[in-house]
Amino acid sequence: GQSLEQPSEVTAVEGAIVQINCTYQTSGFYGLSWYQQHDGGAPTFLSYNGLDGLEETGRFSSFLSRSDSYGYLLLQELQMKDSASYFCAVRDGVNTGFQKLVFGTGTRLLVSP
């Protein structure tokens, strides 16, 4: 089976940097994705790591270490609009051959002025 662990909540102030960690256990692994979901909204894709290392997209970066089964999402220059839930998701395609996403329970980020 698969399981992912994330902190349930993180708080930070505007302009700060915050890191949201994700550890996973999977029977197969095809990469780690991050999704953002505002209250009442749909999850939206943020980033994907298929290989070890850092991927940077504007203020957001994501890191993966496959040997440690660990990744993180780094948000810089925090803005109030970044207050949302952030989900890590593992692609598991070993048994089914397709990209089923298994999601963590999410980290609620609260950004204060």
Added chain:
Amino acid sequence: GAGVSQSPSNKVTEKGKDVELRCDPISGHTALYWYRQSLGQGLEFLIYFQGNSAPDKSGLPSDRFSAERTGGSVSTLTIQRTQQEDSAVYLCASSLRGKPSGGGGTDTQYFGPGTRLTVL
């Protein structure tokens, strides 16, 4: 269309009734997924369609749940004899393809706004 659409946005039903939830994927996307999200929880995979292949139903919680996808486009998720524990937001997602591509491009999943189901 411009994005994934779902209808209705909200559905309130009585225990024991059947409900149908609709998903319109992005035009040209061959893969379609249904997920369920309970309040404050992560997303739970339900079912996956890829082109004309047989769907993967491994996530359906019981035989009261079924889904179909007509013409490789619109999908309907049906819940029969609804129970209170079925109350959740049902999310649909589509991707250009469902197979690993080695990158985050063609298999990135795009989600619809969801249908909030409340079973009284």
